[in-house]
Amino acid sequence: MTIENLRTTISGAVYTETDDGFPEMRAGHSGKDAPDVVIRARTAEDVANGVRYAAAEGLPLGVRSGGHSHWGQVPGGLIVDLRDLREIEVRHDLVRVGGGATWGEVAETIGRHGLAISSGDTASVGVGGLTLGGGVGWMVRLWGLALDQLVSAEVVTAAGKVVRAAEDENPELFWAIRGGGGNFGVVTRFDFLAHRLPGVVSGVILFEEDVDQVALLSAWRDVMRSAPEELNVTFIAMPPMGMPGPAGPQLVVCYAGDDEEAAAAAIAPLLRIPGVASSEIAPKSYADVLAPDMGPAELPPMVDGNGLAEELTDDLIQAVVEASADSSPAVLMIRYLRGAYNRVPSDATAFPYRSAEVLLISAAFLAPDAPDTEYARLRAVWDTVRVQTLGIYGNFTVSTEGYEVDRMYPVGTLRRLREAKRAWDPDNLFGRNHNIRP
Structure with missing residues (x-):
């Protein structure tokens, strides 16, 4: 598939070095990101098409929500940018959050409903990366980690399929994404159980x-x-x-x-x-x-x-x-x-x-x-x-060397994560992270 073919499948936009706006789109939070291609996704299907393209072309794949991670600074490859997937929907105590939203946006929006979700410390941090890695926030003693408040997620898998992960559907994937980072797919929507908090x-x-x-x-x-x-x-x-x-x-x-x-x-x-x-x-x-x-x-x-x-x-x-x-x-x-x-x-x-x-x-x-x-x-x-x-x-942990994984997980947890990786990403397409190899 050529870049031009890819453009026809994306409702958002595709950027390469010949496109206007590429310098702005390639720059992450630190301004040092250096991908060859950036997809600005508008839908989960855009994300799926980008994942399929990266897999078919053998391109290293990165995912950007808030952009605070360091793997975008690894040169080359394709980044799927989720900034346009930032909708926040409040349904009583259930809050649906797009994978590109930031915690500041979430706190402001649900705060108007008298709700809160324990999140990170910084308003510009992305919901995605923080939640998938843990999320030690200001309410950690009262409500636990950000991922403890997650009840389901919409995930684009390495096969380019859009699936739901929850206790009652793909439960092992749901277990793995709560702490295993972005190793298992791209989360395009998070469903959180929020808490009443007047101030x-x-x-x-x-x-x-x-x-x-x-x-x-x-x-x-x-x-x-x-x-x-x-x-x-x-x-x-x-x-x-x-x-x-x-x-x-x-x-x-x-x-x-x-x-x-x-x-x-x-x-x-x-x-x-x-x-x-x-x-x-x-x-x-x-x-x-x-x-x-x-x-x-x-x-x-x-x-x-x-x-x-x-x-x-x-x-x-x-x-x-x-x-x-x-x-x-x-x-x-x-x-x-x-x-x-x-x-x-x-x-x-x-x-x-x-x-x-x-x-x-x-x-x-x-x-x-x-x-x-x-x-x-x-x-x-x-x-x-x-x-x-x-x-x-x-x-x-800011290093991109990958040696930290053995320190992040005890043996039993890492073994189970590797089993989940083999099931959901056997070719390690999602490898620009604290990588859990299949």
Whole structure:
């Protein structure tokens, strides 16, 4: 099939380097995407035709929803761009979301109905990639992951067929897409069960820059172990290097609900932790909690690391603080989990490590001319933390090398994912991701 033949099958548009608008269409979130062909799909059948074309021509295939992933930066191939599949339909508590929508659009739309879905932190992140990889959001303790709220999905398979995946239809595919990423098809529609949420109470507690971080983290952990599940809190330590927001340690809080008295009671123990410098906490809509976009093109080179830890022990706290100091300048983020996140059985979805208490995330920044030895040193520093974790979270793993998959899944989960891959994508057409090989 030629490109011209392909154009006749697409109701949207097909872009190659000879077409007006190609530079804009090939650019992803970071501006570095480099495909040879971009299909701007308008329907699931457009997606299916693009998948068939890529398979017939032997082209590497990528899928773009919000565009925050890094695989579009791998040169060549075809990208199916879902930006025009962004409809959001509210049917009581069921919300149907197109595969190209962003979480900011979802939060704004369903918020007008008094609803919310636990999503990511950033408004411009795509619904698709975040959900398929997990989705650790501000309501993770109350409602679980984004994928835990998914009840069905419309999927374009490697064979170019449009199928439904749910507990009662293609259940093994439904299991696999909830945590297995984009390995099994292109999700063109997500059906979520939303939750009633009239508003939130949210803000930031800032600490003195020279606060004892070991003592701070120990106190924060102890507070969270008895906190109500409505209270979600993330610890962040920001370097003084032109990043958005203030430098130094801080707790970002989000209480699910508009009862200000209950929120104040839940947050009060955090304000009593020694070293608090100031706080700014107020009622907001859930959509207002999602951060505005900051493109990765603005960031210097970095070495990232993350891990899900079963317990935030004193030893782990010490290791994290020391590793962060040895990696300076670096961002350190610790998301507290437990609650609904822990109540999902480990084999209910392809997202493992449901016993974790926290998610640890680090980003160490380097000079543009940093030698390879410095990259290796920073990876070794994070390894002192990694060995105390269960495994890693793929949505915060930016490498495109593919070696992370064994760290993302325990043996049993990975075996089952490979079986699903053989059933739904035996030729590994969907390979530009944290790739699960058949």
